[in-house]
Amino acid sequence: MNLAETVVHIFHTNDLHSHFEQWPKITAFLKEKRAFYELKHEDTLYVDLGDHVDRSHPLTEGTVGKANIALLNDIGVNAVTIGNNEGITLSYRQLSSLYDDANFPILVANIIDKTGERPRWTKQYEIIELSSGFKIGLIGVTAPFYHFYEQLGWTIENPFDTLSELVKTVKEQVDYVVLLSHLGLPQDEKLAESFDDIDLIIGAHTHHLLKDGKKLRRTYIAQAGKWGSHVGHVQLTLDLKRRQVTHVFIETHPMNEKQSIDIETAVKIHELKKHSEQHLNEPIIILPEPLQAAWFEESDATIVLAEGLKEWCGTELSMLNAGILLEGLPQGIITKKDIHRICPHPVNPCKLRIRGDQLKETIERAHTRELRELELKGFGFRGKVLGKMIFSGIEVDLKKMASGDEQVTEIKVLGKPLNLHEQYELATLDMFTFGKLYPALYESEYKTYYMPEFIRDILTWKLKSR
Structure with missing residues (x-):
């Protein structure tokens, strides 16, 4: 040089x-x-x-x-x-x-x-x-x-x-x-x-x-x-x-x-x-009994979170994946660290408007084996697997298929059969509106994102209000 x-x-x-x-x-x-x-x-x-x-x-x-x-x-x-x-x-x-x-x-x-x-x-x-x-x-x-x-x-x-x-x-x-x-x-x-x-x-x-x-x-x-x-x-x-x-x-x-x-x-x-640790060890609630969580079935924890999500977003319907909670909570004092450990994701609540036929398509896709067992990377998700889709305000009857998929046989919304032409307001996770996980949610023109609150903040709020 x-x-x-x-x-x-x-x-x-x-x-x-x-x-x-x-x-x-x-x-x-x-x-x-x-x-x-x-x-x-x-x-x-x-x-x-x-x-x-x-x-x-x-x-x-x-x-x-x-x-x-x-x-x-x-x-x-x-x-x-x-x-x-x-x-x-x-x-x-x-x-x-x-x-x-x-x-x-x-x-x-x-x-x-x-x-x-x-x-x-x-x-x-x-x-x-x-x-x-x-x-x-x-x-x-x-x-x-x-x-x-x-x-x-x-x-x-x-x-x-x-x-x-x-x-x-x-x-x-x-x-x-x-x-x-x-x-x-x-x-x-x-x-x-x-x-x-x-x-x-x-x-x-x-x-x-x-x-x-x-x-x-x-x-x-x-x-x-x-x-x-x-x-x-x-x-x-x-x-x-x-x-x-x-x-x-x-x-x-x-x-x-x-x-x-x-x-x-x-x-x-x-x-x-x-x-x-000094900040995260701050107590936030005392649970009188354990709150169980599971990835492939309904559990107390995911039901509580689904209810809290629709209340926070001001809707009558909500949908979230069970894998959003990595584990449950024990009886006794619960700290910020505990909530963060079970729900670490930087994922926000979202409210959107969706037509009945699009909701049906989304529910059917959620019950495929591919989506239940998807080890999602990105979109804010920091868990292991998406897991079962959990609903509040929506009832889904299923038939187990040999392929491992679950065939949706009937959907009821607030106790009534799903109307394919009706518009519904649904509270869910913002990550479902990104990419092509759920095309109908991604394509919805009416979305409201609730920020800066994360899903774990909704869980904390709901537990405190019980």
Whole structure:
């Protein structure tokens, strides 16, 4: 390498989802790499692409994400963007204060607060000047879950609209533009096709592991899987005379059993867990008798939750899967930790309007073996299996089939036969309205999401009101 050339290394993580067991490995790896490249007089940067926070983990739940920020501070992250787990599983107040102690910039170019301004805790972009004088511009964008952000008090912009002028603004000030994207690979690919001035997209959200990255037109794309399984590494060779990047090398490093751990970080996580426990051990109710739960049959716990769900949403009908409760509750004092343990999912209540024939289709699909035994991953579900569908206000007569499916022979709604042409209001789980699990629920045009309450909050409320 001649004197007019140098190298910068950009390390990145995404979608940790509070898998803190991986964090001591990630910390040790980054410390090792920083020390190695410092000896070679090569700059290093580290960025996180969001969904670091996940309230299904008790440490995150007990500290409302503050433990995640403390760990990012300690590791020396240069910049982050947010994912949907930061953006729409926290209340307006909680997200507004999440980064109060952060000593790094939070880059979210496409979010606006209640006042119509950019939130005080965000920046649209950050310019980093390397030791060589070469300037890299970092821009952050997150997935536009429009209705959810609006429900919480935020306005989220279409990232393509936001970037149309912003990329030009940043490009005029820097030598190289990097987009920190929590949009998902398909959207990153569209961005690469649409923006000539974005040199590198470091992505997240869809959990793709791009071991060697990919290139579309002139833009490189990197993404490093999920749950801290890998750390991504983008190596840029810089021509300082022409102020250009002449070579891009992308790789991912597995954080497996061969990777050493950082003892200080492991101790820090242990201390943070003790602090979290103090909050989660708060008593909330005394149960006079155990509350049993089961995944493949009706149980006291799921019936209570189904009743609470329809009451909370103001409907006469509700539907939820038994697997939403991982286990039951014992007799005696019940704490926040107990409720979180049995219902850790960041899943919200939802009310929707559905026609009778669509409700029939949904109920029939719910009773297939495929859906009952589905080990769902994603959509906020953090359980093992969907399990039996539980109803309140709806009676379903079944005939067991040799295939393991259950044939629906009769459906009654509030004691009357289901009317295929009537409109019904149904309380259910928001995850059933995503994707194609239940097409009729997904396609319903009339949906109300109740936020920031999770299903576990409804369970707590119902138990307290009994």
